Amino acid sequence: MAHGDITHIDIPVSDMGRAQSFFGEIFGWQIAEIEGYEGYPMWQAPNKISGGGLAPRSEGFTQPRSYVEVDSIDETLARVTELGGSVQMEKSPISETSWWAIFTDPDGNTIGLYEGTT
Numbered sequence: 615m616a617h618g619d620i621t622h623i624d625i626p627v628s629d630m631g632r633a634q635s636f637f638g639e640i641f642g643w644q645i646a647e648i649e650g651y652e653g654y655p656m657w658q659a660p661n662k663i664s665g666g667g668l669a670p671r672s673e674g675f676t677q678p679r680s681y682v683e684v685d686s687i688d689e690t691l692a693r694v695t696e697l698g699g700s701v702q703m704e705k706s707p708i709s710e711t712s713w714w715a716i717f718t719d720p721d722g723n724t725i726g727l728y729e730g731t732t
Contacts, residue, residue, distance in 0.1 A: 621728045622681040623666035630655065633668050674702075679716070681726035687715045690727055694719075705729075 627633035634645045634655060643657040645668065658665040669675065684690045687705040694717045695701065702724060703716040712730030719725060 617683060617685050619683045620664075620680050621683045622726070623664075624669045624675075624679045624681070624726070625657075625666065626671035626675045626677070627668050628671045630668060630670070637668070677724070679724055679726050681714065681728045683728050683730070685729070687713055687727050687729045691715060691717060 625633070625637075630653075637643050637657060638645055642660050643665075645655050645657045647653070647655045651667075653670070655668050656665060657668065666681075691701050691705070698720040700718050701715070702718055703714075705713050705715045707713055708728075708730070712728065714729075715727045717725055717727065
């Protein structure tokens, strides 16, 4: 993935089992929990490239959220605020080599950011 690529899409759900069955049947997604991420089953599309997760629906997370890869979350969040957006969640670790954050654009759309190394 490169800077600006969509890396991941989270879908908020209220019934995890129902959602896994629904999306697996409709789109043929492979959906499974990964060790260390229990309660957050990951889905992979048939192209084996795109994917995301099914996450519990919560206040403030009621619509699917796309995550965009960036070279630096810190620099991107600084630009977001300079350009009229707002930070919803500061940079947080996913693993030792990857991080995420969430911002809202000037129109109120919530977008996730991903920064990682291999």
